[in-house]
Amino acid sequence: MIKLIAIDLDGTLLKDDKTISEKNIKTLQAAKQQGVKVVLCTGRPLNSVLPHLETLGLVEEGDFAVTFNGGLIQRNDTGEILSKVLLTKADIENIYQLSQELVFPLDVVSGPKVLKIQPQPTSNPSWYHKLNPLLNFVDVELSELPNDTEFNKAVCAISEEKIDELLPKVPAEYHEQYSIVRSGKAIFEFMPKGVSKADGLRRLGDLLGIQPEEMMALGDEENDQAMIRFVGLGVVMENGTAELKKDAQYITATNEEDGVALAVEKFVLADKEA
Structure with missing residues (x-):
């Protein structure tokens, strides 16, 4: 039953x-x-x-x-x-480094807010604010992230074609450290392992x-x-x-x-x- x-x-x-x-x-x-x-x-x-x-x-x-x-x-x-279950500031810094290498935008959900980690690539602007207009978006420099902030997940939201191209390039070490899933045609996410x-x-x-x-x-x-x-x-x-x-x-x-x-x-x- x-x-x-x-x-x-x-x-x-x-x-x-x-x-x-x-x-x-x-x-x-x-x-x-x-x-x-x-x-x-x-x-x-x-x-x-x-x-x-x-x-x-x-x-x-x-x-x-x-x-x-x-x-x-x-x-x-x-x-x-x-x-x-949360990500740490060190996790966000690590994932942001990958976003810079692969050239994709990174948004980090922190409770009721979404932190748009700056700078973001002008060639691949984030779609996340369009997909979730009810959320409160705030531009934040990586160096400005406080140590005591709760980070729920990190998100990349761009075109389906670009995600198809990007995901296979994510190194194995990142898959070993995080749960990485595609939650929609235009979104993939990094979450705490498990x-x-x-x-x-x-x-x-x-x-x-x-x-x-x-x-x-x-x-x-x-x-x-x-x-x-x-x-x-x-x-x-x-x-x-x-x-x-x-x-x-x-x-x-x-x-x-x-x-x-x-x-x-x-x-x-x-x-x-x-």
């Missing part, structure tokens, strides 16, 4: 216009009313997720979110942080007493792969990547066709009714 549904946002729950369909809203609310935990599991920071949590009615006691690709677990009603949506779900499951086999996860991109493999029922969107579909136990309709709702109806609500 499914006790927890973990749902990615972009390309999964959200339509291409970044809204949630009425069918998805009603279906997830029905699952919650039947006692199932509905958990948004995203690479985004919490402040860019809050409007969607409110839309879904997931801001009550007992509601949780997994953000920063598993780096942070938080109570939605109070904002209390239950678990977090951090993933699966790791976040494991830690949340330990807190709630819910086993992986009692979880269902829905996603569409590379950063969803770990959780799709981790849970008892991994569902991939029809618009998901070909690589991710290899790990799917079920492929649902696209994000434009209420794929989340259809899968929840099939595997959660129908099971509860039975």
Whole structure:
């Protein structure tokens, strides 16, 4: 029996216009009313997720979110942080050095703010502010970073073609030091080693007493792969990547066709009714 549904946002729950369909809203609310935990599991920071949590009615006691690709677990009603894994200032300096060598822009998410590490290459300007307009962006020189700042993740957001070209050039030593994932066609991210949506779900499951086999996860991109493999029922969107579909136990309709709702109806609500 499914006790927890973990749902990615972009390309999964959200339509291409970044809204949630009425069918998805009603279906997830029905699952919650039947006692199932509905958990948004995203690479985004919490402040860019809050409007969607409110839309879904997931801001009550007992509601949780997994953000920063598993780096942070938080109570939605109070904002209390239950678990977090961070990068250090030395990590940011190391990753920035790579960004200079490979000529890509670097944005660092630090709680509610995004630090646009300067200088950035004029030939490859960052797209991150366009992809996440709700976030607060601040230009910061690398030398100005304080030692006591919390760094959640480092992000490169540029064109799909440039990321296709850049990612294979990232040295093996960086993959050994960090979890590096592509979270969208125009984004790849550096996170603390071992951090993933699966790791976040494991830690949340330990807190709630819910086993992986009692979880269902829905996603569409590379950063969803770990959780799709981790849970008892991994569902991939029809618009998901070909690589991710290899790990799917079920492929649902696209994000434009209420794929989340259809899968929840099939595997959660129908099971509860039975």
